Amino acid sequence: MYKKIPKNTIHRLPLYLSVLEQLAEESQNQEEFFHSVDLEKLLNIKNSVIRKDLSYFGEFGVKGKGYNIVSLKTALKEILDINVIKKTVIIGCGNIGTAIIKYPYFTKINLEIVAGFDVDPKIIKQKINQTPVYHIDRLVDFLNKEKIQFVILAVPVHASKFILQDLITKTDIHGIINFTPISLKVPKHIKVINSYISAKILEMYFYLKNTNA
Amino acid sequence: MYKKIPKNTIHRLPLYLSVLEQLAEESQNQEEFFHSVDLEKLLNIKNSVIRKDLSYFGEFGVKGKGYNIVSLKTALKEILDINVIKKTVIIGCGNIGTAIIKYPYFTKINLEIVAGFDVDPKIIKQKINQTPVYHIDRLVDFLNKEKIQFVILAVPVHASKFILQDLITKTDIHGIINFTPISLKVPKHIKVINSYISAKILEMYFYLKNTNA
DNA sequence: TTGAGTTTGTGAATATGATCACAAGTTCAA
DNA sequence: TTGAACTTGTGATCATATTCACAAACTCAA
Secondary structure (H helix, E strand, C coil): CCCCCHHHHHHHHHHHHHHHHHHHHCCCCCEEEHHHHHHHHHHHCCHHHHHHHHCCCCCCCCCCCEEEEHHHHHHHHCCCCCCCCEEEEEEEECCHHHHHHHHHHHHHHCCCEEEEECCCCCCCCCEEEEEEEHHHHHHHHHHHCCCCEEEECCEEEHHHHHHHHHHHCHHHCCCCEEEECCCCCCCCEEEEEEEEEEHHHHHHHHHHHHHCC | CCCCHHHHHHHHHHHHHHHHHHHHHHHCCCCCEEHHHHHHHCCCCCHHHHHHHCCCCCCCCCCCHHHHHHHHHHHHHHHCCCCCCCEEEECCCHHHHHHHHHHHHHHHHHHEEEEEECCCCCCCCCCCEEEEEEHHHHHHHHHHHHHCCCCEECCHHHHHHHHHHHHHHHHCCEEEECCCCCCCCCCCCEEEEEECHHHHHHHHHHHHCCCCC
């Protein structure tokens, strides 16, 4: 447990890891080093920010030499708790939900999508990439039995309200990754992370309109 | 053109709009008002933040009374430039790309996905939801001819490098919405907005590990 | 018409995050 | 073995964002 990590630092940690994975793949040598300035060039994040971000978690570098690719990668995996396999479910197996189930990079972060849930009988009982899809009536039981810690919510807006209610009152989940375009009202022991696609597009609209291009 | 809008303010604008859309749907009365405190409860964003955010763009409220739902919604749409129809393309029509093409909420924000691009002959020449899919060789010409302002990039990592190069050197796009798990190196007249799904999951890992649950 | 009750919009104060700049440790060539 | 050249890690400084708190403006009931 660390004391006071800035939110933006947490946002950046996955980016660092992502670049390190690439560097590790490209490098021949296990003992290869790199500098915070190299990372700055790859990520457009100031080297001072990178060093400060890492400093919240310990000292990973060698003065005068830099960071060892492999050992920093290992450290970041530890910080982000990637080494423990996590199980989650997708609630809503429409387009977005299905795409997420098929997303190939989750194995890299030890995420296992153990089930999908939907109401459409055409989808239920099929398997999407070996992942079974059940009726949403079975969601609460499943989460409790399997001790799922967080879920991925990808249902249409109108369905989200009652599902959310069930999640809050009848299960013990601690996190929701929300692909729904609405903001979820949850008790504070539940962490919501939003991935509202339209918001990204609208941000783009704003920038396009307001830059002297 | 506004002067100095905080980044976080821009992130929040789409959320305000999203809530207002909901409120507008639910309200019977065109003349209904609401307060910043109501919004605070719906979004978990402090009312003072909401008021300050709005104040960067003008005065939309009535002292002692609040904001008119419809007119604030209209104002936000103007700020986010939603009223003008925007055209974009999806580069990479795998799972994520296809899901995005089918995403139903884009009509709400006047976004038209006019084409998809891929290299897989099985996908090319099919239509996904009325959207034609072309070979990626035709991307540059298409973007130039149709004067596309921004693209959505959803290709596998290995493909992104040369596509990015083409986008930068041979087209006049000003924005990339990046679903790729790597950070794109672009000249500064191009705005990149990242939507790296694994990052959201890793953030969740971090919070789950570091909260005394 | 009045005035108590609201709620906005916004400067000022506070808190948070980014940047700077440099001591301290390490490397490595001579 | 020495010392110039690096690069980290981190207080101090600067910049940005949030919160506070209140005047100003409006509402509405009496």
